Amino acid sequence: SVLTQPPSVSAAPGQEVTISCSGTRSNIGNKYVSWYQHLPGSAPKLLISDNNKRPSGIPDRFSGSKSGTSATLGISGLQTGDEADYYCATWDNSLSAIVLFGGGTKLTVL
């Protein structure tokens, strides 16, 4: 993937974890980043839009930030229900304005 995420992260319940998403100037560097949670058997859910905005209903345990050509999703107060795949997304105007997803990060709550 053009957007690079770690394949997996893990942490214990109650702890905090961060997931990184690395891109380039033509995508993350100049565009908003979104984050999605994908639980098995369900549709992905929007967690963060516009780098750091939480849609209604998303708890403030989830946070987003961006610096330069990288973005980060933070999850605090981990719960077993947070165990899922997480994807960053943005678009790239050097590639016919296509939407890019990161490769995904599997979060394991130990």
Next chain:
Amino acid sequence: QVHLQQWGAGLLKPSETLSLTCAVYDRSFSGYYWSWIRQSPGKGLEWIGEINHSGGTNYNPSLYGRVIMSVDTSTKQIFLNLSSVTAADTAVYYCARGKTKLDVWGKGTAVTVSS
């Protein structure tokens, strides 16, 4: 409340055309882009393309020549056609509202390509 309902054939043979429909239950249909995304077994999410209410489209270059999206504003339905499918097109296909801010998703349609 916004709701997307999708359907289509779940089993195709190689070289056939995948056809999916996504019905949009949203008063603001005309104000959004509508996207298709897929997830192949064991892989991540892949953006297929997007369409607006006027029929303007943007496709993933990896699918150029095979993908066509269309829209029927009178019924608020969007359509995905993917021709000449192969086993590599086996995936769960999702329709969603938006471009990168995909805030409403359909439940997904599992499509298997097998001879």
